[in-house]
Amino acid sequence: MIYLTDGTRDGFLTAFLAAWGDEEAVLLPKNKRPLGPCVEIVPDPKRAQKALCRFRELDGGCMRELDRLLRCGDEGHIQTAFRYLLLIAKRGGPVRGMLSHPDVLKAEQALRRVAHEIDRMKGFVRFSESASGALYAPLSPDNDIVDILARHFQKRLPEYPFVLHDVKRKKAAVWDGEHLFLAPLEKAEVMLSADEDGWQTLWKTYYSAVNIPSRERLRQQRGYLPVRYRKFMTEFQ
């Protein structure tokens, strides 16, 4: 049977409870509804909470992993999460060391991709300063990670309000100096500060001055900094 979930943790755990006895269960996100019979899962927070507690007993770290897996932008990520948690439930404990098991391997790879992108984006995000002094950064990550990034920047720049705008998912993580929250955001109009242009120019100057042209290795550069990330980076504009 095919089970459709809404992508939230509660939705997923409710679906898990419905599907876990079913040998042929496939979990899909709602927007990927295939032709043919499906069960649409309505999240049940109470039952989800119970499942959550049980999973925490079985493996203290697996709910954090679930959170990451649900953020994954890959095709089939919900099924990957399902198979991974199913194995935990079946074996009654952590399975992340079973690296030769296909379900564990898949989960590990998906987790690694999400973690890798978070790591990368911590570096690749580019803020511009608005006239009000707040910082604005548009980005378009593969995985749904703006809120995680926002927590990172909140710790780093506690005194600067900022907006991290995921233009692909049309939402933003906002730090107003006191609260961190998510908000839907289609388009942002930003008035830049008087100095912004000057600093951007200096950054471009720096970027081209540190390069050693005689050692050009563009393939390597592309590997580390894939072209799709460059769209919002000052030094490539």
Added chain:
Amino acid sequence: MISEEKLKILTESAKYDVSCSSSGSGRTNGGGMGNAAPAGCCHSFTPDGRCISLLKILLSNRCIYSCRYCPNRADADVPRASATPEEIAELTLDFYKRNYIEGLFLSSAVEKTPDFTMERLLAAVRLLRTKYRFHGYIHLKGIPRADAGLVSEAAKYADRMSYNLELPTEASLKLLAPQKSTESLLSPMRQLVKEKAEFKEEHKKGHFLPAGQTTQLIVGASPEPDSRIVRLSEALYHKMGLKRVYYSSYVPVVQDSLLPTLPVGQLREHRLYQADWLLRFYGFTAEEIAPEGENLPLEYDPKCAWALRNPQCFPVEVNTAPLEMLLRVPGIGGRGAYKITEARRYAALDFGDLKRMRIVLKRAKHFITCKGKYLGAKDERAVKGLLALGARQDEARQMSLFDEPERWSLGGADSAGVLVGAAILGGAGSAGGAGEGRMLSPAVWLLGTRETALAALTGEL
């Protein structure tokens, strides 16, 4: 705001591997404290494939010294500039705020006198830390022969300091950098080691050079063999507690009768980095890596070369070999060895399993068995042939892999080290505050248990 012209001059004179600026091109790494992430972070990559993590800049390129290999030496005809401490502080803050950089790597040519220069470097970092309350990462180059009081003062504000030894022997240094001496470089290094120890005695909290000290050696400008260099590094790690030694292959930016005219191949530098890795994280000694008087072979990586010299140790059975031995198998790295020790607790592994776990068998297969099965070449000669450089296509790719900026490092640990450290200790947690100089220890310090080691594998730390 600093002028574009000045920024350009001070950046360009900081980018050469042989000058006061450098500490390993692009490999230089943060490992920040304060508000910086524990894992070093690349903010951009230049077309030459290097990582930009820190704002790497000279305070001044006006030099009274004449190191023969350096483009900024006193008698060179190049554009000169000096920035003010205020300009540097402001630039750092505004770059940092926009997330262009992870911190500052500040150095300087010797302008007027060593003390004058050190005072200005100190002024810049003090401004950043006190007036602007900047908590990002700061790496400060020390100026040889500067007043000891200025040096200890600077160490209060910097995360890391470095004095570059540049050349492996006193004789070479005398010849090529006549105003420096080994003692003028080693004595502030020793002073900082001592002060750090004293600071730790007296204070439970607070920082004193939390990311320690590093140094750099230029390879190939002078005649010392690799064995000499590897032994020096070993001593620097053990006795000085250095976090990293960087190697920089000599590139002639300057014509000089005492210097080679041809650049040293990147391959030699690459081999030295591999050897350094073996020293720090794989439990090898300098003696094992490079027999006295010899260079590292270019056709094999140093681990391979060791394995070929010691055929009696192989093949090892992956399902039973201790971790220390797995780490000695050519082609199996820290992560691979760790994965194997984890996975084999659940089921005996065969070659298919290793493949699925993405363990590269190309080289390893000649040195291991899986459930008693061997897939490698028949005899030693065949193995040698298959592993030599010309026979392998993957060396170029490997080299670029190896150049990967150490995004994981915290004052010198790296992901391999972290995992290896945690695994070797079998999850024995807190070597609290350990970590000066002994192999693996920063790794242990980073990680408590097996679980967290795995978290490092699958998630961020």
